[in-house]
């Protein structure tokens with residue numbers, strides 16, 4: 001077992017709360033502090049914010065105080081990244097694991113990448129981005145690829161009814177509840193899939209193939225009636241589902257694909273079936289099919305998003321400085337979790 005590592009959690013939204021619950025009681029991690037974005041969370045006990053017993057740690061907006069705790073790692077999970085904050089964290093020598101879309105480091109443009117990389121190198125710290133998808137599900141696909149003698153196409157599908165993940169801000173930013181002919185709809189869904197282009201690039205690098213291009217296609221499903229999901233309402237005639245493919249193309253054919261079916265509810269046309277989880281397929285020799293699901297139940301997206309970051313903390317703290325990705329780290333596992 002490695003030495004114990006001090007962790008500061010950055011925000012306690014859906015994913016951040018799951019990260020706190022996964023960090024507390026983790027055999028090699030100690031939660032020592034927590035940043036709050038929302039003013040009304042400042043001063044409140046972090047356990048209470050995350051639905052567990054009080055921890056005696058209060059959330060704060062004071063970044064200097066958090067860095068003075070000399071954490072080994074920040075678990076950075078806000079809705080949108082603040083690059084000034086990230087630069088301060090990294091240049092002070094603190095490693096970062098994050099669910100923000102920066103898998104290969106390029107997710108937010110060249111200027112953001114340059115700032116983050118330079119801060120990390122100045123501070124001797126590493127930044128690692130993961131999650132479930134993009135993130136760990138494609139990593140499982142990469143692990144499965146090692147069984148093959150030939151790969152013609154490797155694909156990952158996320159196929160979910162998202163009505164159980166109450167995040168109106170995120171879903172509206174993807175284009176849900178827009179009129180299907182609203183020109184923003186296609187732009188928003190493609191924009192929100194930028195991270196999958198990043199993911200395809202990371203997979204291509206890991207698989208040792210040069211891609212000619214990355215293509216994006218998506219279809220919409222339209223709500224048959226107005227439905228209130230509790231956290232947001234989707235109006236009849238508006239977008240209630242997306243089905244799409246982000247394809248890495250080599251020699252004119254798709255060879256690496258990130259696919260998705262995202263539906264809110266099921267009363268829509270067309271009503272694509274959902275597999276409630278992740279399906280990994282390799283066409284080649286041999287053909288391989290894997291499914292990641294929670295038998296008989298619901299795969300908690302907040303947990304499966306947070307834990308690939310939390311469980312990567314020891315490897316990220318040991319990694320060379322800079323932006324590191326799945327091809328740079330040892331395979332992230334649930335190390336130390338069997339007790």
Ligand SMILES: NC(=O)c1ccc[n+]([C@@H]2O[C@H](COP(=O)([O-])OP(=O)(O)OC[C@H]3O[C@@H](n4cnc5c(N)ncnc54)[C@H](OP(=O)(O)O)[C@@H]3O)[C@@H](O)[C@H]2O)c1
Pocket residue numbers: 010011012013014015016035036037038041077078079080081099100101130131132133134135167169170305
């Ligand atoms: N790769 C994956 O598999 C995957 C899956 C899901 C989500 N994600 C990403 O993970 C991150 C967290 O997702 P989430 O669903 O946990 O998000 P969330 O619950 O919507 O927000 C997380 C926290 O961000 C803070 N926040 C709220 N509005 C903000 C704003 N406008 N700008 C900056 N911060 C804001 C709040 O912090 P306080 O708690 O301090 O108030 C909030 O609790 C996002 O970047 C999301 O895109 C990745």
